Amino acid sequence: MQALAKWLLARPHNAVLALALTLILPAPQLTSGAVMVLLVLAQGPRFAVIEAGVAAALLVVMSLLLGGSVASVIGLTAGTWVPALLLAILLVTMRSLTLTLQASVIVAVAALLLFQIAVPDPAAFWQPYLDVMVAVVRENGLELDTELLTAEVMTISAVLVFWMLFTGALLLGYGLYRRSPVETVNYGRFRDLNFGRVIAFTMALVSLLAFVIGATWLQNVAFIVFVMFMMQGLAIVHWLRSEGMLPNVAVVAVYVLLPFLQVLLVMVLALIGYTDAWFGFRRRFKKA
Numbered sequence: 522m523q524a525l526a527k528w529l530l531a532r533p534h535n536a537v538l539a540l541a542l543t544l545i546l547p548a549p550q551l552t553s554g555a556v557m558v559l560l561v562l563a564q565g566p567r568f569a570v571i572e573a574g575v576a577a578a579l580l581v582v583m584s585l586l587l588g589g590s591v592a593s594v595i596g597l598t599a600g601t602w603v604p605a606l607l608l609a610i611l612l613v614t615m616r617s618l619t620l621t622l623q624a625s626v627i628v629a630v631a632a633l634l635l636f637q638i639a640v641p642d643p644a645a646f647w648q649p650y651l652d653v654m655v656a657v658v659r660e661n662g663l664e665l666d667t668e669l670l671t672a673e674v675m676t677i678s679a680v681l682v683f684w685m686l687f688t689g690a691l692l693l694g695y696g697l698y699r700r701s702p703v704e705t706v707n708y709g710r711f712r713d714l715n716f717g718r719v720i721a722f723t724m725a726l727v728s729l730l731a732f733v734i735g736a737t738w739l740q741n742v743a744f745i746v747f748v749m750f751m752m753q754g755l756a757i758v759h760w761l762r763s764e765g766m767l768p769n770v771a772v773v774a775v776y777v778l779l780p781f782l783q784v785l786l787v788m789v790l791a792l793i794g795y796t797d798a799w800f801g802f803r804r805r806f807k808k809a
Contacts, residue, residue, distance in 0.1 A: 526701035529556065530563055533572060540576035544601060550686035551693065554605035558694025561609035563703050569609075573602050604683075608691045618695065618709040622688060623716055626749050629684045630742055636676060637738055643672035650675070677741055681748055688752060712763055713803075714756035720746065721798040751787045753794030760803055 529539055536556070543553035560569035577598045584594045612621045640646050651670060692711055699705055724746040731739030758775055761767040779786055797803065 522697055523700040523702075526559065526563075526697040529559060529697070530701055530703060533568075536560055536572045537576045537579065540573055540602070541579050544576075544580065544597065548686060549597065549601050550605070550683065551690050553601050554687055554690030555693035555697065557602050557605040558609040558612075558691050559697045559701070561606060562613065562695065562698040562705075563701055566606065566610055569606065573598070573606075604687050605690050605694070608687060609694065612691065612695065612708055616706070616708055618692075618711065619714055619716075621691070621708075622714060622752065623720065625684065625688055625691075626716065626720060626746060629680055629749070630745065633676070633680050633742065633745060634738070636680075643676055647672050647675040673737070673741065677745060680745055684749065685752075712756050712760040714753055715801075715803075716750060716753050716794070716798050718798060721750075721795060724795075747795060748787060748791050750792075750794035750798065751790035753797060754790030754792070755794075757793055757797055757803065758790075764806075 529535055539556045540553055540560075543549060543556055546552050557569060557573065560572060577595070580594050580598065581591055583589075584591050608621065608625065611624060612618065615621050615624070637643075647670075654670075695708065696711075699707075724743055727739050727746070728743035730736070731743055755775070758767065758772055762769060762772050775786070775790075
């Protein structure tokens, strides 16, 4: 990571090339977003925006030459780099990785509520995306059970996936920044992440209120916040490794198994993180 960070920051055209190339990789929100976070933290927002502008212009020219859609390129660049840019600026402003991730939870919940207010018919909104998913799956000789992919499931999944991708980009970019040759600022360690009792209590209160009044949208909010505690569960995994209680191979195994055991592993990590928010296992262990 140190060599990669050094290469990215060595020359401006390296950063431009990295932004452009990572944008065409799978999950560009994670890869290209991480490059954007590194550039903001190491060079400041102004230089990062200039380099992103040059990279975007390069991609637009390539799209015109290849007969692609310029609107799609602009949408992809804005949708990938702007959230990563804002998260990095938020980190610099708050000077705390924990506070920044806590704020990201609030933003994600606000995005969910805004979507539910702004989109009166979620089923009609998601139908074109479902049609594309069905077509792609059938091209590979498989079948997709669309009955399980309701508008509610699609909305919750979209919020969680994008939150995980962009917070992952923030963490990866921050990790590159901490290993870069420039003078760095310590905004905290990921293994010390704690969403805190306030968010944990709010989630429990919202869940109870949703059960009492039978409000589906409150159930969705509570579920999303609970799943976000999986990030604190991952932080505990890294903390256990740093304390010598888990080998490196165990940490690697968690990330390798995550795509294959998505629901099970995410829920286990979320439960660990949520319990830690209440009882503070790491703090108790240090005292002991």
